[in-house]
Amino acid sequence: xxxxxxxxxxxxxxxxxxxxxxxxxxxxxxxxxxxxxxxxxxxxxxxxxxxxxxxxxxxxxxxxxxxxxxxxxxxxxxxxxxxxxxxxxxxxxxxxxxxxxxxxxxxxxxxxxxxxxxxxxxxxxxxxxxxxxxxxxxxxxxxxxxxxxx
Numbered sequence: 001x002x003x004x005x006x007x008x009x010x011x012x013x014x015x016x017x018x019x020x021x022x023x024x025x026x027x028x029x030x031x032x033x034x035x036x037x038x039x040x041x042x043x044x045x046x047x048x049x050x051x052x053x054x055x056x057x058x059x060x061x062x063x064x065x066x067x068x069x070x071x072x073x074x075x076x077x078x079x080x081x082x083x084x085x086x087x088x089x090x091x092x093x094x095x096x097x098x099x100x101x102x103x104x105x106x107x108x109x110x111x112x113x114x115x116x117x118x119x120x121x122x123x124x125x126x127x128x129x130x131x132x133x134x135x136x137x138x139x140x141x142x143x144x145x146x147x148x149x150x
Contacts, residue, residue, distance in 0.1 A: 004052065004054050
């Protein structure tokens, strides 16, 4: 059974709402045959990444960049997983108070270096997530999970 690893840093109610919507999409009853593993960014390990067939990443935008927790995750897994995970599908979501551009650039640079393939548009939200934002997060989760069984 393919495994989707959701690596997230969820320090605020806004990011928590986005995370919950992503998980709901990834675990919808309409999808069968995907194991969804949720790991906080500071707890995700090299074996977690190597065991996963695809990835969903979630972070707040902190001072113009991804959270230190998600950056630590990438610093930990980058070289040990570089060759083994090339080509695996991923998606991501970002929440910021006013700007997420630096976070998006950072995630895209690192995942490009890893050779991961983005299979769904990123969900980026500034301010409080609205109904449409949460629906986009649900779609993100469902799309990346569905990609693993297609």
